[in-house]
Amino acid sequence: MHSKGQVMMGFDAMGEKLLRRFAGGSSRRSLLSRLGAALVAAPVFPLLPVSRAEAAKPDRSPEAKTAFARSAQTKDDGKCDYWRYCAIDGALCTCCGGGIHSCPPGSEPSPVSWVGTCINPDDGKAYLIAYRDCCGKPTCGQCFCDNTDRETQLYVPQLNNDVIWCFGTSSMDYHCSTAVMVGAAS
Amino acid sequence: MHSKGQVMMGFDAMGEKLLRRFAGGSSRRSLLSRLGAALVAAPVFPLLPVSRAEAAKPDRSPEAKTAFARSAQTKDDGKCDYWRYCAIDGALCTCCGGGIHSCPPGSEPSPVSWVGTCINPDDGKAYLIAYRDCCGKPTCGQCFCDNTDRETQLYVPQLNNDVIWCFGTSSMDYHCSTAVMVGAAS
Amino acid sequence: MSRTVRSIFAAGLAIVFATAAAAAQTPPPAEVEAEISDTMTLPSPVPTWFFVDGGWDMPGTSIFDGETGKMKGMVETRRLADMAIDPNGRYYYVSETIWSKVDRGTRQDMVSVYDSKTLNLVTEIALPGRILIGSRKNNFIVSDDGRFGYIYDFSPTSAVNVVDLSKRKFVTAVELPGCASLIPNPGVGFSALCSDGSLATVAVRGAKADITHTAPFFAASDDPIFDNFAYDRAKKESVFLTYTGQIYTAKIGPTPTVSAPFSIQAAAGIRPGETKPLELNWYPGGRQPLALHRATGQLFVLMHMGEYWSHKASGSELWQVDLATQKVVKRFVLKEAMNNVEVTQTDKPLLFLNDEKGDGVILDAATGEEKHKIENAGGGIISVPAS
C-alpha cells in the first residue's frame, strides 16, 4: 500500500520551484533577501553570538541529553518517545495510515517544515529531522504528541512546532506530522 | 441587559410570514398540503390510532410520571433537571448568556422548533414547551443536557431533538437551546 | 532589508530553504540516507474495516482495520455530514453542507466523491438541500447496484433528493411528507418510515415518483422504531427495533411486507418492555443501537437497565439475538457503556463499539474478547462495507 509511484519530485527541484513560487516569480537572489524567517538552517539557527559556539559543537554527552533523549527508543515509531519525535507536535502520521516519512492516503506532505535535532540512542549521534506536516484532511485523532526539545517561539518559526506547516500544498488543513530523516547533524 | 427592544414580531405575523417563506411565495393553502413533517401539533402528534386516546388525556398520576418528571425542580433553569427541559438536547442558553426564552447576544431564535410536554412539579400540570434553538454562533460549551421524555425519531421531526432547528434564521450554526412556555397541554 | 538580516546572508552561513535544500547542500555521511516524503494509497474497502465518524466533536471519518486495530486513513466528513460507501468499492461518498464563510455566506449542499484508493476528492455533485442532523445511517443511502444516491432533505418540508452517481448529477427531489429514514428498494427506488406508523415506498422513474404506504404497523410517537435500523441487501430485508424492544423484519420490494414483531426481552426470557414509566427493565438504547450480521441473521443490540424514554442511554450489555429462532443467544457485558455498535460482514465477525467520549473497542463477536482498544476513535456512527 506504500506507493512509490506518488513520490514527490526530488528536493533540489522542489526547493527551487518553491523558492520561485513563494517569491511570486522573482529571481532566486532577490528572493533570498526577503526570506528571513522562512529560512531553515542547521540544528540551531546560528545567528546569536551567545549560542554560536554551542551550536557548532553540540554536546552529546549523557549529561547534556534532554529528558526526552535519555528515555527515547528506536523500535516503535507509533509512540511519542520514538527518538525522531524530540520536537514533534501533533498527531503521528504513523498512527493515521501513514509512515515515518509518508502521508496517509489523500493527504499531501508540506515541502517546508520545522526541524528538530534528535539523538539516536543506538549510535548516540544527532540527526536533523524535518517534521513535515501532512495536509488536506481533518486532524487525525490518533497519537497526539508534543515534544519540545530545542523548540522555540514564533520569531524563529523554523524551530517552532505550533505553526501550521502547510505551505505550497493544495489544502492547508492539518492532518498529521511526519519525522523525515534529513541527515546527520553537523 | 435583557433587551425587549429586540423582541421578535408577534407569533401570528411570524407564523404567516414563515409559511410563505418556506413555500417560496405560494399560497397558504397549497403550502399546507406540502408541509407534512414540518407541522407541529399538540403534545403528542395525534395521528396514530394506537396513541390518540392516550394523547388526548395524558395520565399525570405519579405512576405515569417519567424518571425526569419525578425528580425535576423549578428553581434553577441553569441545571439539566429544570422541569421545562424534559426533552431538551444541547447547551442551555441560560448558561450561555441567554435566558429561558432569550437567545444569547448575537444569536437568533429559530421560529420553528421541536416540542416537549413537561410536567411542572409545583402544580402537577403538563405544559407545552417549544425548544427553540438559538442560531448563528458556534456551539456554546456550557450546560450540555440531553433529556428524552417522549422524544422520537426523525420521521416525527417535531418531536426529535437531534435536528438542527435553525430554519429561517440568517445562520444555521447551532449555539444553544431555549425552553419557551407555549401554553398548558390539553 | 534590515541590517541584521543582511548580515545573515553576508556571513555566508549554511542557510538553506526548508529542509529540502538542507539535505542537498550538506550531504549527510554515507551511511545516513535522506528520506523522501510520499503519500500512501489504500486497497478498495476491505470487509474487516470499520469507518468511524468523529461525531459532533471531531471532524473526519477514521478507517480502522478490525484485525490490527490500526487506522488506515480518513474520509473528510465534517460535523453533520453523512458518508456512504460505494457498493462497488470504488468511491466514498460524503453528503455535506458547507457555507462559504463557515457559518455565514452562501450555503452549498453537495455529494463529495472520494476515490477509495487515493482518498482524493474526485468531484462534487451539487444538491438543492439536505437535512442537518448527523449521526444517522439512513439519511444518505446508495442503491444496491451503486447507481443512485438518495439524500434526505428537511427544510423544514420533507423531501428526498435523488442523485445519479454514475452520471454524477442530481436527478430530482421527491416530496415525502411525514416520512424519513431511507431504505434502498432495488428496482423500485426507496422506502422510508413514516409518522403514521407506516412504511412508504417511493417508485422513482426519472423525475417522477409514486408514493405508496403500507398499513400503519408501529406507534411512531409512543414506541418509535430507531431510525438507525439495519438493511440486508442480500435478503432485501430491513430489521427494525423499537424503543420498547420490539423487533420487526420488513421484506423490501414494490409492496413491502412487515413481519409480526417479537420482544427482545421475551427472547431473553424476561418480561417484555413497556411504554409505562416506573417499570424497570432492560431497554435498547444509544445512537446506533443495533448491528446485523446478515449472513447468519444475528442481531447485536445495545441494552441498558432503566425506565422507558431512556432510548439514548448507552448500553452496558450487548445482546446477540438469533432472528430465526427469536432467541437471545448471548449477552455480552461491556466494560464501558457504549453508544454505537457495528459488525463486520465477515465469516468471523468483529464488533466495533464506541462511547460518548469517542473511545472505541473491537470485540471478537464469537467470544466477546476485546481485540483492540482505540482511544479517540471518534464518537459518531460506525459503518462497514456492504457484504
Added chain:
Amino acid sequence: MSRTVRSIFAAGLAIVFATAAAAAQTPPPAEVEAEISDTMTLPSPVPTWFFVDGGWDMPGTSIFDGETGKMKGMVETRRLADMAIDPNGRYYYVSETIWSKVDRGTRQDMVSVYDSKTLNLVTEIALPGRILIGSRKNNFIVSDDGRFGYIYDFSPTSAVNVVDLSKRKFVTAVELPGCASLIPNPGVGFSALCSDGSLATVAVRGAKADITHTAPFFAASDDPIFDNFAYDRAKKESVFLTYTGQIYTAKIGPTPTVSAPFSIQAAAGIRPGETKPLELNWYPGGRQPLALHRATGQLFVLMHMGEYWSHKASGSELWQVDLATQKVVKRFVLKEAMNNVEVTQTDKPLLFLNDEKGDGVILDAATGEEKHKIENAGGGIISVPAS
C-alpha cells in the same frame, strides 16, 4: 400528496405551524402566559470579564464574568483565529482565515468586526494573508488609540498587515524578515521580537515603513522569550519572560530600551534557571505563562518543576512577582496544572486560569481563593479588556 398525509388535514386536527401558531390557535388558560423569544444584548466590555478562546478543540471565544463566573456571550473565533478587543470598547475584532469549502476552495483572510453590544457581525475587512498558528496574543494587536490593527503574516515569508480600523480598510503589508510577536508602539507603529535576539521597531507612515533594531539582548534559540508576553499601554512597557525564567522590561517608543533582566527563581530565593538539561528546577511554562497586573506591577507566572526544554508544560504553581522589588511575593499552589493565565486590570484583581482539557478556574488574586470553577470554559488563550 399521499393518502395518509391528505387524511391528516381532512381530519381537521389542531395542526399548527411550529409552536408559534400553536400559541395563537390554542390559547392557554388565563394563568399561563405564552412567552416570546428574544435576544439579549451586552454592555461594553467590563473590566472584570474574561474572554476565553476555545482553543484547538472548541470554536468560539466565551465571555465570562469574573465576579459571577457566568458566561455572558460568545465571539465567533474558529480554530486558528485571533481576537482583539477595541480599546474604546465598541468592537471585537477577529482576524481569521476561511476557505469557501471548509478545507478547500478559495482562501479568504479578513478581520471580522463585531459590535460589542449586540455581538453581531458589522463588517469584514479583507486581508492579503495571515499566519495559521493560533494560541497567540501578539499576532493581532490593536494600537492603543484603537485606530490601527497589525496582523502578522507568514507565507512562509514574514510580514505584518496594517489595517485602518476606523476606515475599515487594509493599508499596507510591511515585510519583516526574521521577526514576529507584535507590540503596539504608540505614535510610531509597532515593535516585534526577532530571531537575532533584538527588538525591531517599525515606523509606519502610510504605506511606507522604516525598520530599526535594538542590539541583540536575548538568545532566541537557546533561551527564547515566550511570544505571549505582556504589554502595558499606560506605562508603554512590555514585560518579557524567557524559558529559563529571565524577566525583562522594555520601554516602548521610537527607540526602545530593554532593562537588564532578573531571574524569577532568584527572585524567589532559589538557584536561577539554566539551559542545561539534567538540572531540575522550577521553570515557567504553558501557552500563556504570564499575566501582568499593570497598575501594581505584579506579574503572575505559571511555574512547574522539571528540566529545561519543558516550556510548554502546565504550571503546578502560580508565582506572583513584584516587578519593582524583583521579588516573588507569593506562590499559589494550583489544584490542577494550568496552561494559561490572565488577570483583570481591576483594583481587586481576579485571575483566570485554564488547563489543556479546557476547564477553567477564577481565583481571587489577593487570597488565591477559588471563586468559580468553569468546566469546558475553553482551552485557548485568555484576554481581558485593556485597563
